[in-house]
Amino acid sequence: MTVAFGATALGVSSVSLLAPVLPELAVRYGVGVDLMAYFQTAVMLPGIVTGVLAARLARARGRRLALALCLLMFGAAGVALALVATFPAAVLLRVLQGIGGGGLVALSFQIARSVSPRWRVRAIGYNAAVVSTMMVVLPLIGSTLGGYSTAAPFAFYGLALPAALVVWRVLPAGGQDGEPPTASRTSRRGPPREVLGILVMTVLLNVLVFGWLLLLTPLLLDANGVDLTWRGWALAVQSALATLATFATGRWRTRGSVAVLAVAGWGAGAFFLVGAGVLPGSLAVAALVGAGVFYGILNPVLAARIGAVGDGAWFGWWQSCARTGQVLGPVAAAGLMAGLPITLVLVLGGAFSAVVAAVVLTRSVRPGNG
Secondary structure, eight states, X not given: OHHHHHHHHHHTHHHHTTGGGHHHHHHHHTSOGGGHHHHHHHHHTTHHHHHHHHHHHHHHHOHHHHHHHHHHHHHHHHHHGGGOOSHHHHHHHHHHHHHHHTTHHHHHHHHHHTSOHHHHHHHHHHHHHHHHHHHHHHHHHXXXXXXXXXXXXXXXXXXXXXXXXXXXXXXXXXXXXXXXXXXXXXXXXXXXXXXXHHHHHHHHHHHIIIIIITTHHHHHHHHTTOXXXXXXXXXXXXXXXXXXXXXXXXXXXXXXXXXXHHHHHHHHHHHHHHHHHHSOHHHHHHHHHHTHHHHHHHHHHHHHHHHHSGGGTTXXXXXXXXXXXHHHHHHHXXXXXXXXXXXXXXXXXXXXXXXXXXHHHHXXXXXXXX
């Protein structure tokens, strides 16, 4: 499980680490801060494809090879970012970094799922908690390193290089738990209806998290004169609330209360995002920070359910759908920001979350849906 947690921690760093320093990086590259949405998108775009490919490579050649290759590419491209000062070169390196990073989280959840069935839901929940926990730590690391130099945060990605060596020494060469890798018949069939619902919600969740939370939060704070250090703390508190929500709802995940948690999560997103749009001053900031709760509720339950279907064969697709939302989110938010005030954009995000909550509630109360 240590390998899974480490891969997850590195995999989520591609965006969260740099979120607090986006305004400073825009100055470094000589572009407007609005273009930094594309800088963030570039690292997530390849993961739409590489999440699935990494999972298939792991089944065909073993997790050790797949995970080591992902870590090497992720780390090498990430460190190289410190050497460039032009926007096109930085975007290109982010794409290369994303090719490696796209498979890290998918492979880590495959490893988490390989524990005994008795502990499987809990292990997947812990791995999901690593995501939100690192989203607490990473903005603080990014803002602290960014205080020394705009290139300093890129050094963090160098941790992926020794991690690749550790993976090569620790993981067995086979597919699952040292056994020879085999193809999954489930992965060759179409997804069940439940899987489709989980994948769609995964896309929508990541649209709001990466577009409305991770992009709009630092931009809103910067526009209100909040300095780099406090931007990092705001993102850290936002993610800390997500972590607390993940642990607080663990008992309901174990009981399989998927519909209840889904409605609660989307409802929380609607409440906090609308609040951020309509409340004044510091109350609006507090509401936007509080919106981290909805991610902490939803992400682990979606991960646990996708791991329970098809012997874990859908983890690659789940990660690819997450990347799809992570790509679309910043672009959608930035596009809306170009023509609308940020308060209205926040309200629209909350309304969108409310619609999803209503759809999930309606489907869950239909006869035969339990």
